[in-house]
Amino acid sequence: MAPVKILVVDDDPAIRNLLHRFLSQQGYQVESGQDGQTGLELFDQLNPDLVVLDVNLPDTTGYKLCQEMQSRTGVFVLMLTSRNDEADKMKGFAEGADDYITKPFSLVEIGARIAAILKRKRIVTSAEQQSLVFGQLQIDPVRREVILSNQIVALTALEFDLxxxxxxxxxxxxxxxxxxxxxxxxEYVGADRVVDVHIGQIRRKIEPDATQNSMIQTVRGVGYKFEATT
Structure with a gap:
């Protein structure tokens, strides 16, 4: 089996080299870049399964790079930053990040976070390989595609899984x-907000009427449910 490929993009050489060594020791195939331009070049060459992405880069922001990379392949993205404000975390999730970890961090924690993200792909692809069809909405777990009214819906990897x-x-x-x-x-600190942000993103992409959440419904005081449409 081919090793999982991880791309690290961070302008701090100490962090970049530390992660490169650690992840390589964990059996991953790793490449690393110091800025957005280099990161995109390596992204196209490597076609990574996951990107560890710093928010603050010299030539762009991690948010913009996250959007660009996910528009190409739907890659998993772990945002890595010194910003610990909740609003910044919510912005990262809204832009498509699968997880968000702040500096300083422990290698044990980042290793566990990466393993958890990658496990989601195995869970979905090992499930029954059967498309789900609800009226004009089709969810294909093999291609990891969502089609609405014969048009492909651009979901991030995490949005698809959810x-x-x-x-x-x-x-x-x-x-x-x-x-x-x-x-x-x-478990994730501030978890309710994380789930809500991603649900909101999905609704905006698949609900025919943004004011009427007919498919993903809120159950007040509890959570969410999906209601099939015909």
Whole structure:
């Protein structure tokens, strides 16, 4: 089996080299770059499974780079930054980040976060390889594609996993903590906000009427459920 490929983009050479050595020792194939331009060049060459991405880069922001990379392949993205304000974290998630970790960090923690993110891909691809169809909405777990009214919907990797989780059991009410365990595979401080941000992103992309959440419904005081449409 080919090793999992990880790209590290950080302008701090000490952090970049530390992560490169650590992740290589964990058995990953690793490449690293110091800025956005180099990061994109390596991204196209490597086609990574996951990117560890610093928010503050000399020639761009990690947010913009995250959007650009995910528009190309839907790659998993772990944002790495010294910013610890909750608003910055929510912005990272809104831009498509799968996880967000602040500096300073422990190598044990970042290793666990990466393993948890990569595990989601195995969970979805090892599930029953059957497309879910609800009226004009089709969710294909093999191609990891969502099609609405014959048009491909551009979802991030995490948005796809979250939608697939909800839609695979229509009518089931999911608590936010259950979604975190099922999709993220670990507890996250400030978890409710993280789930809500991603649900909001999915709704904007698949709901025919943004004011009427007919598919992903909020169950007040509990969480969310997916209601099949015909």
């Amino acid at each position: 939608l697939y989780c909800l839609a695979s059991k229509p009518g089931r009410v999911w608590r936010r903590s259950e979604l975190l365990h099922e999709v993220w595979d670990y």
